[in-house]
Amino acid sequence: MSTTVVLGTQWGDEGKGKVVDFLAEHADVVVRFNGGANAGHRVVAEESYALHLLPCGIIRSGMVNIVGPGVVFDPSVGAHELDLAQQCGSLVFLDHSTPIVLPVHRALDAAREAAAGEGAIGTTQRGIAPAYSDFWLRRGAKLGDLCSPKAVRQALEENGYFDELVAVTRHLGFTPQMAVALGLSIDPLSLEETVAWCVQFASKIVPCLADTRSLVRRAISTGKNVLFEGAQGILLDAFHGFRPYVTSSSCTLASVSQTFGVYQFDHVVGVAKAYSTRVGAGPFPTERSDSFGQFLRERGNEFGTTTGRPRRCGDLDLPALKYACRVGGITKLAITKLDVLTGIDDLTVCKAYEVHGESDFDSGSRTLTETVLRQVRPRPMTCPGWTQELGGLRTYAELPLTARRYISQIESGVGIPVRFVSVGPEREQIIWKD
Numbered sequence: 186m187s188t189t190v191v192l193g194t195q196w197g198d199e200g201k202g203k204v205v206d207f208l209a210e211h212a213d214v215v216v217r218f219n220g221g222a223n224a225g226h227r228v229v230a231e232e233s234y235a236l237h238l239l240p241c242g243i244i245r246s247g248m249v250n251i252v253g254p255g256v257v258f259d260p261s262v263g264a265h266e267l268d269l270a271q272q273c274g275s276l277v278f279l280d281h282s283t284p285i286v287l288p289v290h291r292a293l294d295a296a297r298e299a300a301a302g303e304g305a306i307g308t309t310q311r312g313i314a315p316a317y318s319d320f321w322l323r324r325g326a327k328l329g330d331l332c333s334p335k336a337v338r339q340a341l342e343e344n345g346y347f348d349e350l351v352a353v354t355r356h357l358g359f360t361p362q363m364a365v366a367l368g369l370s371i372d373p374l375s376l377e378e379t380v381a382w383c384v385q386f387a388s389k390i391v392p393c394l395a396d397t398r399s400l401v402r403r404a405i406s407t408g409k410n411v412l413f414e415g416a417q418g419i420l421l422d423a424f425h426g427f428r429p430y431v432t433s434s435s436c437t438l439a440s441v442s443q444t445f446g447v448y449q450f451d452h453v454v455g456v457a458k459a460y461s462t463r464v465g466a467g468p469f470p471t472e473r474s475d476s477f478g479q480f481l482r483e484r485g486n487e488f489g490t491t492t493g494r495p496r497r498c499g500d501l502d503l504p505a506l507k508y509a510c511r512v513g514g515i516t517k518l519a520i521t522k523l524d525v526l527t528g529i530d531d532l533t534v535c536k537a538y539e540v541h542g543e544s545d546f547d548s549g550s551r552t553l554t555e556t557v558l559r560q561v562r563p564r565p566m567t568c569p570g571w572t573q574e575l576g577g578l579r580t581y582a583e584l585p586l587t588a589r590r591y592i593s594q595i596e597s598g599v600g601i602p603v604r605f606v607s608v609g610p611e612r613e614q615i616i617w618k619d
């Protein structure tokens with residue numbers, strides 16, 4: 186029996202899908218516990234899959250997959266992925282109390298971003314913040330309501346809930362053109378259309394409803410291997426990230442505990458790319474706006490899986506990684522996309538931050554905030570690169586010495602061992618490190 190949690194340790198897009206797929210080989214149950222359809226988990230197996238809402242285990246025949254109450258669920262995305270699960274022969278359980286992301290949430294997200302102008306966060310416009318706001322306001326529709334159209338309507342009408350969302354969305358200047366840009370198939374401001382929209386997914390979703398907290402508890406107590414799949418990254422965490430440039434869920438180990446009541450884990454794997462990327466606005470100390478950033482974007486195919494946006498690229502940031510590992514509860518690391526760095530003579534890595542003359546800001550014990558991050562001066566170090574293509578290598582010893590040194594720098598800079606190194610997108614392109 187083991188419980189393993191996989192978390193992103195940067196700004197999302199670290200390659201968690203690939204690592205989860207690899208670890209799922211030995212899992213009985215895969216669980217999504219946070220975020221929504223803002224995630225884009227790419228898995229390359231027999232085919233290439235881009236999953237947004239259901240766990241990556243859905244592509245494995247016979248796998249049990251769970252979506253917990255801490256996820257916000259867009260049924261239009263979920264229905265599509267449920268079809269895929271069925272084709273792949275996997276099982277899916279969705280929690281009764283998982284909040285539903287409505288078209289009006291997406292409209293509100295887009296309207297807020299447009300109204301914010303220069304101050305926009307750069308959200309994925311998947312309605313994530315509005316849906317989580319409603320959860321904390323103790324209102325809104327949940328998946329269990331799909332059992333009856335009456336329950337959906339009641340949830341939307343209660344205390345003028347839907348009307349209020351519409352009024353705010355209108356007030357922020359939402360236009361029909363925005364609805365088209367969002368690809369919405371209905372008028373997000375119409376109650377009737379929204380109820381009908383929800384109900385159309387009921388036949389797919391209702392048979393999957395369950396008390397997932399009990400399921401997870403039972404799986405653990407009966408000795409199953411349970412794998413928890415995090416979405417986004419710890420640097421985007423609503424508490425520990427750099428507000429306001431964060432997502433609206435918790436992306437740390439605490440999120441699993443908070444939503445499933447599980448407090449003991451055997452492995453907490455932090456996934457980090459061998460360099461840094463982020464999408465959306467906000468401080469990014471090691472960003473490279475030069476030709477090297479462009480090189481990383483092209484070589485690493487750094488374009489959003491969910492939105493297609495070009496990602497901002499930069500050097501590996503060890504202080505940020507150290508901070509993320511501490512606040513996120515990470516016990517081991519998986520380094521992805523090491524192969525992208527082949528052919529660079531000298532690799533630059535940020536080994537420390539200088540803040541206001543303090544030459545070695547200790548991110549292992551201090552709090553990083555948006556303000557601090559804007560003020561830091563990255564202290565770079567140079568690591569010699571390698572020329573060998575890594576995609577065909579399968580053991581750690583085969584990696585060029587300088588690539589192994591690069592990994593050692595990560596381990597000593599962060600203080601956490603690296604256990605896996607990914608050298609390409611395919612399932613078998615991952616190396617165990619003892």
Ligand code: IMP
Binds near residue numbers: 196307308313
């Ligand atoms: P939201 O989660 O759509 O509200 O977006 C808030 C911030 O998180 C924006 O900067 C997004 O680009 C970022 N974000 C959300 N999900 C992901 C993800 O899966 N990968 C990378 N960035 C993400």
